[in-house]
Amino acid sequence: MTRTKCETDTRGNFSPMLKLVMRRLLFSVPLFFFVCSTSYVLIALIPGSIAQTILGINATAEEYEAVNRSLGLDRPFLERYLNWFSNALQGDLGNSLYNSEPVSQLINQRLEATFSIIISCTLVCLVFGVTFGVISALRGGLIDRLLDGISALGLAVPNFFLGVILVQLFALRFSVFPAIGYVSLGESVSGWFHSMVLPVVTLSVSGIAVVTKQTRDAMRDVLGRPFIRTLQSNGVPQRSIIFKHALRNAAIPVVTVIGLVFVGILSGTVLVEGVFAVPGLGGLAVSAASTSDVTLIQGIVVYFTLIIISVNLVVDVLYGFLNPKIRNS
Amino acid sequence: MKFLRSSTRRRSSRNSLRVVIAGAIVAGSMVVSASSSLAAPKKKILNVASLGFPATFDPAVNGGDYRGLGAFTSLAYDPLFVKTLQGTYAPGLATKGEFGPQNKSLKITLRSGVKFSDGSALTAAGVKAWFLHAQSVPGNTFQQTLKPLTSIKVEGQLGLTLNFSDPVPGFLDDLSQGSGLGMVASPKAIKGTKMATAPSGAGQYILDKKNTVSQITYVYIPNPNYWNKSAIHWDKVVVKVITDSTAQFNALVAGQVDVAGFAGVGNVDAAKAAGLKVSSTTNLLMGIAINGRTTGPLSNVLVRRALAHAVDRKAMSKLLGGKLGVATNQFAVPGDDSYDPAIKDLYAYNPKKAKELLVKAGYPNGFKFTGLSIAIAGQDVEARAFASYLAAIGVTFEPTIADIPTYLTQRFGNVHPTTTLSWGRGTVIQMYDNLWGLPTGYVSSDAKLAKLFKQVLYATPKNYSAAAKKVQNYIMDQVHFIMWSGVPQVGFSSPKISGAEMTKGRPIPYIIDFMPSK
Numbered sequence: 001m002t003r004t005k006c007e008t009d010t011r012g013n014f015s016p017m018l019k020l021v022m023r024r025l026l027f028s029v030p031l032f033f034f035v036c037s038t039s040y041v042l043i044a045l046i047p048g049s050i051a052q053t054i055l056g057i058n059a060t061a062e063e064y065e066a067v068n069r070s071l072g073l074d075r076p077f078l079e080r081y082l083n084w085f086s087n088a089l090q091g092d093l094g095n096s097l098y099n100s101e102p103v104s105q106l107i108n109q110r111l112e113a114t115f116s117i118i119i120s121c122t123l124v125c126l127v128f129g130v131t132f133g134v135i136s137a138l139r140g141g142l143i144d145r146l147l148d149g150i151s152a153l154g155l156a157v158p159n160f161f162l163g164v165i166l167v168q169l170f171a172l173r174f175s176v177f178p179a180i181g182y183v184s185l186g187e188s189v190s191g192w193f194h195s196m197v198l199p200v201v202t203l204s205v206s207g208i209a210v211v212t213k214q215t216r217d218a219m220r221d222v223l224g225r226p227f228i229r230t231l232q233s234n235g236v237p238q239r240s241i242i243f244k245h246a247l248r249n250a251a252i253p254v255v256t257v258i259g260l261v262f263v264g265i266l267s268g269t270v271l272v273e274g275v276f277a278v279p280g281l282g283g284l285a286v287s288a289a290s291t292s293d294v295t296l297i298q299g300i301v302v303y304f305t306l307i308i309i310s311v312n313l314v315v316d317v318l319y320g321f322l323n324p325k326i327r328n329s
Numbered sequence: 330m331k332f333l334r335s336s337t338r339r340r341s342s343r344n345s346l347r348v349v350i351a352g353a354i355v356a357g358s359m360v361v362s363a364s365s366s367l368a369a370p371k372k373k374i375l376n377v378a379s380l381g382f383p384a385t386f387d388p389a390v391n392g393g394d395y396r397g398l399g400a401f402t403s404l405a406y407d408p409l410f411v412k413t414l415q416g417t418y419a420p421g422l423a424t425k426g427e428f429g430p431q432n433k434s435l436k437i438t439l440r441s442g443v444k445f446s447d448g449s450a451l452t453a454a455g456v457k458a459w460f461l462h463a464q465s466v467p468g469n470t471f472q473q474t475l476k477p478l479t480s481i482k483v484e485g486q487l488g489l490t491l492n493f494s495d496p497v498p499g500f501l502d503d504l505s506q507g508s509g510l511g512m513v514a515s516p517k518a519i520k521g522t523k524m525a526t527a528p529s530g531a532g533q534y535i536l537d538k539k540n541t542v543s544q545i546t547y548v549y550i551p552n553p554n555y556w557n558k559s560a561i562h563w564d565k566v567v568v569k570v571i572t573d574s575t576a577q578f579n580a581l582v583a584g585q586v587d588v589a590g591f592a593g594v595g596n597v598d599a600a601k602a603a604g605l606k607v608s609s610t611t612n613l614l615m616g617i618a619i620n621g622r623t624t625g626p627l628s629n630v631l632v633r634r635a636l637a638h639a640v641d642r643k644a645m646s647k648l649l650g651g652k653l654g655v656a657t658n659q660f661a662v663p664g665d666d667s668y669d670p671a672i673k674d675l676y677a678y679n680p681k682k683a684k685e686l687l688v689k690a691g692y693p694n695g696f697k698f699t700g701l702s703i704a705i706a707g708q709d710v711e712a713r714a715f716a717s718y719l720a721a722i723g724v725t726f727e728p729t730i731a732d733i734p735t736y737l738t739q740r741f742g743n744v745h746p747t748t749t750l751s752w753g754r755g756t757v758i759q760m761y762d763n764l765w766g767l768p769t770g771y772v773s774s775d776a777k778l779a780k781l782f783k784q785v786l787y788a789t790p791k792n793y794s795a796a797a798k799k800v801q802n803y804i805m806d807q808v809h810f811i812m813w814s815g816v817p818q819v820g821f822s823s824p825k826i827s828g829a830e831m832t833k834g835r836p837i838p839y840i841i842d843f844m845p846s847k
Contacts, residue, residue: 063467098384100526101543109542164575171583172603179583180576181569277571277580279545287544287572290732291384 020320021313028309036088039301040081043294050097050292071097084298093299098291103299106284111303113182114269114280116192120200121265125207126258132208133215133254134247137223147212154209159268163202163275170198180277199276203268207261214257218250225249251322259315263308372564373845375826378577378589380705381733382544382570385525386536388509389463392470399506400568403840404549405446406512406530409437409456412505416834422451422513422531426504431787432496439487444554445515445531453489455516457481460491462519463510471510473762474503496786499758506839533561533841545570562844572733574704578821581605587823588843594651594707600821608829609817612836613751614660615649615711616812617700620769621746626696633808635686637676639718642813648714649707650816659801660752660760662815666794667757667801675805683722695723699745702728703736706751707816715749715811743770750810753818753836757785757797765804778803 051067068074072083087094093103136147171179177198183191222228223246231241270282281300288296319326383391383401391402409423418426425438443451464475477493484490491500504511518529528536534549541548547568551561569586571577578596580586582603600607621627637658646654658676661668687693702712712728719726729745740748752764761782768774781800788796804810818836822829828842 066467099543106543109545167579172579175583178585179579180571180585181580274573275576277569277573277576279542279570283572284544286732287734291734 016324017317017320020326021317024313024316028313032305032309035305036085036298036302037081039305040084040298043297043301044077046289046292046294046297050294073097084295088302093302094295096288096293096296098288098293098296103296106296107281107299107303110280110284112184113273113278114266114282116182116185116196117199117203117269117272117278117280118262118265120196121203121207122258122262124200124204125211125261125265128204128208129211130215130247130254132212134219134242136212136216137219138242144216147216151209151212154205157205159202159206160271160275162205163198163272166198166202167275182276182278182280195278199272199278202275203265203272207265210261211254211257215250215254218253219246222246222249248322252319255315255318255322259311262311266304266307373562375563375566375588375843376586377566377568377840378571378580378586379568380570380572380574380577382547386528387466387524388512388514388530389459389466389469389471390509390525392509399837400549400566400840401547402509402512402528402530403506403532404534404566404568405528405532405536405552406509406514407532408506408511409504409513410501410511411839412502412507412835414830414832414835416832418501418505421505421511423504426501428498428500429490432498432500433494434490434492435497435500436484436488436490439489440556441487443531443556445517445529446535446552446554447515447517447529448554449515449517451513451531452486452516453483456513457483457489458516458519459513460510462514471503471508473767474508474510495783498786499756499762502759503762506841507837531556534566537565560841566840581821581823584823587826588829588838589821594649594653594817594819596821597651597819604824605821606824606829607819607821608831608838609653609819610831610833610836611650611653611655611662611815612754612818612831612833613706613816614657614662614754614812615645615707615751615814615816616660616749616810617711617715618740618748618750618764618769618810619746619808620741620743620748621698621771622807622809623771625698625746626690626692627698627746629690630807631686631690632692632696633811634676635683635690635722636719636724637808637811638679638683638686639722639724640676640715640811640813641678641718643678645711645714646814646816649711649814653817655815656813657815658812659805660765660810660812661801662754665754665756667760667797669798669801671798672802672805676811680722687722687724692724695725697725697727698747700726700728700747700749701736701739701745702730702749703733704730705733706818708749708751711751711813712749741767741769746771751816754815757782757800761785761800765800765809775809778809 049064050071050073051064065074072080075083084094091104093107095102096106132147132151136144167179170176177194181195183195185192228241228246231245236245267282269278269280270286272278273280273282274286281303285297285300287293288300377400379400385391386401386405388402388406408421410418410426411421413419420440422440422443423437424440425436427436428434429436437453437456439451439453439456445451449455460475460478460481463469463471464478477495477497478491479494480492482490482492493500502508506512512530512532514524515529515531518524518527523529527538531552531554533552533555535552537548537550540546547570549566549568551558551564555561569580571580571586571589577586577589578600581589581600582605594609597607597609619627619633622633626632642656642658646656648654655662657668658674659668659672663670687695700712700715702708709728709730712726712730716726716728726747728749731739739745755763761778766774766778766782778800781796781803785793785796785800805812818831820829820831820838822843825846826843827846828844829838831838
């Protein structure tokens with residue numbers, strides 16, 4: 001019976017894969033606290049006053065002070081930070097300074113929409129980018145140049161512009177997809193799919209272009225190596241050479257790019273959520289920043305940091321899976 | 330042959346089975362749909378787009394909230410008086426409003442049998458508590474309006490008299506849906522702590538908290554305690570927060586929302602082509618407020634006059650209002666009580682004169698200043714056009730195009746010395762209370778303006794017009810504002826609804842009047 005990757009051996013040693021995951025997790029903890037602390041300091045330096053946002057400019061100095069006092073903003077910075085930090089450790093990110101609603105609730109209401117977009121986009125980029133990249137590397141010639149041209153176009157067209165064009169065509173002219181909004185997956189699967197198509201296409205185009213180029217270059221590099229010729233001369237079938245050997249070897253830089261594409265999509269949601277009026281985290285971040293709602297901004301930073309750390313962890317685990325040297329290092 | 334025949338028979342029987350199953354499904358679905366349509370008639374739902382969301386539901390703080398056509402407040406709060414399409418005032422929660430001598434008191438008679446959404450009754454004592462709340466709650470928007478209010482006398486269960494130190498001839502407007510002051514909240518809510526997070530009025534609808542997702546979708550359902558249930562037209566009103574104006578327009582064209590207010594003039598042709606109803610009235614006065622009149626180059630009246638002479642108002646009006654744009658250099662257009670034909674050419678387009686005035690003021694090489702603007706109702710367009718006119722006389726104007734909350738909080742502050750405006754037309758009294766007489770981050774008050782305004786308040790019908798014009802003359806002579814155009818306010822709505830008309834008397838539609846088209 002073979003030992004699975006997550007098991008310990010008879011001497012109680014962890015498998016290399018589990019060690020890799022634990023190492024990365026351990027590294028993520030101080031990183032998470034560092035990012036959260038730094039952002040707390042930076043957010044505190046943002047100009048603007050929540051008291052003025054709430055009361056307008058016609059209030060008296062006493063009224064502003066009263067609001068600041070009621071929100072705890074009159075206390076020393078370090079005290080506020082430690083208070084926020086100890087509450088955050090217990091899962092309490094505080095209340096929005098703007099309308100007093102719990103920050104976690106405001107963010108959780110928007111998580112599904114944002115995750116739907118970024119996960120769908122990443123999958124679309126992965127599937128189409130890798131497929132186009134492999135085809136481009138194997139065929140060369142006209143198809144290669146055509147895909148290259150499309151990739152360049154995908155990178156050149158700004159997301160929001162593409163979004164506006166897609167809405168005009170597919171929502172307003174042909175009425176195939178809705179122009180705005182998000183339908184929850186729990187509410188209707190087909191409705192969810194319909195509401196996702198245009199935002200996902202808008203955000204995926206540049207990601208597909210990046211993944212296509214990276215896959216093509218990596219595949220070409222691997223296909224030119226001596227072990228591929230050895231496999232060919234040994235009569236190993238072409239399909240097996242491409243998908244089992246070449247693609248696996250070419251996958252490491254592609255995985256890196258996918259991780260970066262994911263992060264790019266996450267930041268791209270800010271614009272695309274505006275164009276399609278999708279109620280996600282990006283729009284919430286914009287509105288929190290414009291109202292100087294520092295507690296909400298800090299909560300969003302915590303969530304964004306957690307998402308990015310998780311993605312990096314997944315990428316690292318995939319490295320280890322694809323390359324034994326990494327998991328044993 | 331035998332095999333073939335049996336195969337054909339099998340295929341044919343399989344096809345028959347398919348037809349039967351398909352038929353059964355179709356019939357079944359027809360029965361289900363018929364029975365469901367019999368059991369539950371289609372709900373009447375109104376979808377409203379809003380560019381923003383209020384920080385609080387308290388009308389004393391959000392001022393009735395103009396966003397989403399005032400939906401957030403108007404749906405849940407009935408006003409004391411209802412402003413009609415003609416601009417007159419009809420009974421609302423109050424059945425009668427009578428002014429006393431010199432307009433220094435207002436006797437209000439309340440409607441009997443009215444209950445708030447929390448079940449408490451509408452009483453004179455409760456309305457008094459509301460006015461006191463509106464006067465004292467931090468961040469209230471009625472400081473200026475309620476300044477002359479000296480006392481409130483409760484007379485029985487349904488009568489009360491408001492006494493003022495100065496005449497308040499326009500006070501009924503403050504108690505109508507255009508303002509939050511007349512949107513009385515329940516006395517229970519005033520005493521409690523939830524005014525900001527839950528509406529508590531005596532309006533047609535209540536907020537359905539279960540289906541509301543804060544800052545995204547606000548769902549309103551009929552108020553079971555409403556005093557006039559037959560006036561409720563919708564089973565549900567959904568206010569969707571769509572912060573991007575292009576996305577809002579797209580949603581209208583795609584039929585995902587039924588109505589959106591404050592659309593741009595530039596979209597009129599596209600809206601008509603898409604089959605939307607377009608409503609408009611010349612209502613917005615476009616220009617720039619010079620708040621920074623106490624510091625820097627703008628503190629010199631010659632400089633302000635120079636800037637006023639630098640603008641080609643005809644071209645600006647065409648840019649902002651198309652064929653319907655009206656050029657004006659006053660904070661009024663012909664037909665308004667303070668419009669004075671005698672000064673219609675006070676600041677005629679004259680870049681040469683503008684440069685001469687700058688030299689005279691000691692700025693021969695120009696200067697630089699900033700301004701606050703917003704990409705709503707063409708304000709960003711006017712800001713950029715103004716900058717190009719000033720560049721021609723050697724002055725650099727740098728506008729900041731802000732988001733809605735920033736604009737609202739900073740427009741009268743001291744972050745920028747100027748602020749672009751697209752301000753609704755009104756009487757001198759409304760203008761003074763809501764804008765001209767407001768303190769800013771630079772100017773706390775203007776004694777001469779206050780004195781002239783007082784003359785308007787005490788004016789007899791015979792000398793009212795002259796007094797109103799004097800106020801206009803003063804603010805234009807001192808260039809508190811540089812105005813250039815009166816432009817139409819445009820609203821789009823689905824052909825499936827009616828009641829979203831804009832008129833000169835009531836430029837902002839009242840969401841309660843919206844109903845399904847017949």
